[in-house]
Amino acid sequence: MSHHSETRRLLILGGTSEARDLARALGERTANGDRRWSVISSLAGRTSAPEPIAGDVRSGGFGGASGLADYIATERIDAIVDATHPFAEAISRQAAEAASATGAKYHRLVRPPWTPEPGDAWSPATTVEEAAGQLPAGAAVFLTIGRQQLAPFVTRRDIRLVARMIEPPDPPLPDSVEVILARPPFTIEAERRLLADRRIDVVVTKNAGGELVRAKLVAARALGLPVIMIERPADQLPADATTVAGILALLDHHDV
Numbered sequence: 001m002s003h004h005s006e007t008r009r010l011l012i013l014g015g016t017s018e019a020r021d022l023a024r025a026l027g028e029r030t031a032n033g034d035r036r037w038s039v040i041s042s043l044a045g046r047t048s049a050p051e052p053i054a055g056d057v058r059s060g061g062f063g064g065a066s067g068l069a070d071y072i073a074t075e076r077i078d079a080i081v082d083a084t085h086p087f088a089e090a091i092s093r094q095a096a097e098a099a100s101a102t103g104a105k106y107h108r109l110v111r112p113p114w115t116p117e118p119g120d121a122w123s124p125a126t127t128v129e130e131a132a133g134q135l136p137a138g139a140a141v142f143l144t145i146g147r148q149q150l151a152p153f154v155t156r157r158d159i160r161l162v163a164r165m166i167e168p169p170d171p172p173l174p175d176s177v178e179v180i181l182a183r184p185p186f187t188i189e190a191e192r193r194l195l196a197d198r199r200i201d202v203v204v205t206k207n208a209g210g211e212l213v214r215a216k217l218v219a220a221r222a223l224g225l226p227v228i229m230i231e232r233p234a235d236q237l238p239a240d241a242t243t244v245a246g247i248l249a250l251l252d253h254h255d256v
């Protein structure tokens with residue numbers, strides 16, 4: 001096993017289940033005497049009660065690419081795993097830029113997008129605005145895109161909106177919007193019941209990928225409901241790995 005002086009510093013940019021899983025896996029290695037990596041996880045600090053993360057955690061923005069570069073230098077970070085959400089564009093761009101400015105390695109971990117299966121009725125949208133524009137008047141809409149980009153839907157006064165998110169938006173939504181506060185994972189049965197109870201006509205979601213929030217798509221298929229699928233940003237940085245195991249393998253081959 002590596003001598004302690006060979007320990008390298010890893011910054012995990014998080015806010016996803018993959019980031020938590022990676023921190024846990026590396027924490028278990030360290031507990032078992034493998035000292036190759038010392039890890040710090042970073043959160044944007046958006047949720048007031050984030051799910052627990054193994055090991056050291058810091059929270060809040062760095063102050064753009066230059067702030068992150070300063071952080072990398074001060075904390076002597078050797079490598080970054082960018083495990084942020086596929087729709088979190090700014091932080092990924094900034095992390096790649098800060099890594100190349102400082103010489104730190106940059107590895108991007110992104111889960112694969114969902115792809116439609118037989119029986120799915122998806123229509124793609126490239127932006128939230130486009131998705132909102134596709135909704136027919138009078139539709140009852142189940143919206144699961146978080147709390148940051150709700151305006152184009154809320155301003156459609158001719159639809160009935162049920163919006164699910166982890167924490168309520170600030171400022172609050174008008175009373176006409178039903179807000180469901182809940183944290184994944186969700187079961188297919190519970191999603192089916194929710195869609196049926198609210199008499200939903202159409203589901204709107206982002207192509208986040210992953211298993212934790214996939215159940216709504218299976219439930220929509222079972223009920224024959226259409227899904228408006230907001231596609232991932234077009235000019236994304238390529239993924240270096242799509243699983244935690246894949247990123248661990250990359251870290252194991254990290255050049256000294």
Ligand code: NAP
Nearest residue numbers: 014015042043044061062063064084085087088089090091
């Ligand atoms: P974003 O637009 O890419 O980032 C906005 C700013 O937030 C960044 O410029 C950075 O501030 C700060 N930031 C973002 N992620 C950070 C991290 N892990 N650690 C420290 N600072 C971070 O991101 P976003 O879409 O608002 O997402 C914020 C966080 O929520 C991300 O960590 C992401 O993984 C998670 N998340 C996002 C979504 C989504 O749909 N967008 C869904 C689930 C989870 P500075 O410029 O000051 O450094």
